[in-house]
Amino acid sequence: MNFTLQDAQALQTILSARRDVRGNRYIDKAIESETLEAIFHAANCAPSVGFSQPWEFILINNSDLREKVYAEFEKENKKAKKIFIADTLYPSLKLEGIKEAAYNIAVLYKKPTKAILGQTTQKKVGEYSVVCAIQNLWLMARAYNIGVGWVSILKPKKIKKILGISSQYKLIAYLTMGYVNEFLDQPELQILNWEIKKELTEVISTRNNNDH
Numbered sequence: 465m466n467f468t469l470q471d472a473q474a475l476q477t478i479l480s481a482r483r484d485v486r487g488n489r490y491i492d493k494a495i496e497s498e499t500l501e502a503i504f505h506a507a508n509c510a511p512s513v514g515f516s517q518p519w520e521f522i523l524i525n526n527s528d529l530r531e532k533v534y535a536e537f538e539k540e541n542k543k544a545k546k547i548f549i550a551d552t553l554y555p556s557l558k559l560e561g562i563k564e565a566a567y568n569i570a571v572l573y574k575k576p577t578k579a580i581l582g583q584t585t586q587k588k589v590g591e592y593s594v595v596c597a598i599q600n601l602w603l604m605a606r607a608y609n610i611g612v613g614w615v616s617i618l619k620p621k622k623i624k625k626i627l628g629i630s631s632q633y634k635l636i637a638y639l640t641m642g643y644v645n646e647f648l649d650q651p652e653l654q655i656l657n658w659e660i661k662k663e664l665t666e667v668i669s670t671r672n673n674n675d676h
Contacts, residue, residue: 478603478606478607479603481606481647482602482603482606483606483611483647483648483651483652484612484613484614484651484652485561485565485611485612485613485640485642485644485647486558486559486560486561486613486652487558487560487561487562487563487564487565487613487640488558488561488564489561489611489644489645489646490561490564490565490566490611490640490642490643490644490645491642491643491644491645493566493642493643494566495566495567495610495641495642495643499608499610500567502604502608503601503604503605503608503610503641504521504601505604506600506601506603506604507519507521507597507598507600507601507604508597509600510593510596510597510599510600511593511596512590512593512596512597513580513581513582513583513589513590513592513593514580514581514582514583515581516576516580516581516583516590516593517593518573518574518575518576518590518591518593518594519571519572519573519574519593519594519597519636520571520572520574520633521569521570521571521572522569522570522572522627522629523567523568523569524567524568524569524570524627525567525568527563529568529626529627530562530563530568531563532626533562533568533618533623533626533638534560534562534563536618536619536622536623536626537559537560537562537615537617537618540617540618540619541559541617544617553656553658557656559615559617560613560615560617560640561613561615561640561642562615562640564640564642565613565640565641565642566641566642566643567640567641567642568638568639568640568641569637569638569639569640569641570623570627570629570635570637570638570639571594571597571598571635571636571637571638571639572594572629572633572634572635572636573590573591573594573633573634573635573636574632574633575590575632575633575634576590591634591636594636594637595636595637598614598636598637598639601639605641606647609643609644609647610641610642610643610644611641611642611643611644611647612639612640612641613639613640613641614637614638614639615638615639615640616637616638618638620634620635623635623638
């Protein structure tokens with residue numbers, strides 16, 4: 465299958481328009497079952513080391529579970545505020561959408577029980593495969609005008625305990641997902657000057673034959 469220049473441009477538009485969505489953006493609108501299936505199908509198309517496909521997804525609709533996860537977020541965020549105490553911007557940031565999003569999603573890595581082709585030297589590549597699935601999910605959601613947020617201010621062991629996840633799994637990500645009232649033209653932290661967007665010249669280097 466060959467793609468057109470228009471296809472490439474459409475993909476670049478989606479890539480550039482992807483955002484990390486917080487709770488102040490989500491709206492009360494259900495995600496259609498067909499759309500949800502398409503988003504997870506995209507995730508399931510991700511590349512994986514040794515074709516191991518080590519990802520599993522848990523959709524969390526239970527409000528009691530969400531409240532418990534949110535309480536854990538609050539604990540960890542209080543600790544983070546002390547780390548960024550010199551930055552007056554941090555307390556004003558909305559950093560999650562646990563209670564507001566249509567879905568919460570726990571993304572798991574299933575630990576291998578046998579040798580995996582390509583994973584015998586670099587043990588972490590199985591987990592990296594799961595991150596590829598997350599990126600696929602995120603981009604397809606954006607293509608359907610659905611937002612996704614990655615809540616990283618959580619302790620994986622605590623979340624696994626809340627959700628009753630066994631030791632054969634590792635929690636890679638806790639995501640929120642739902643329709644939003646808007647997608648910002650730029651990442652919010654870029655707009656707020658938390659960090660400056662890097663140019664390509666800053667992230668690409670070469671090694672030539674005469675380099676030592």
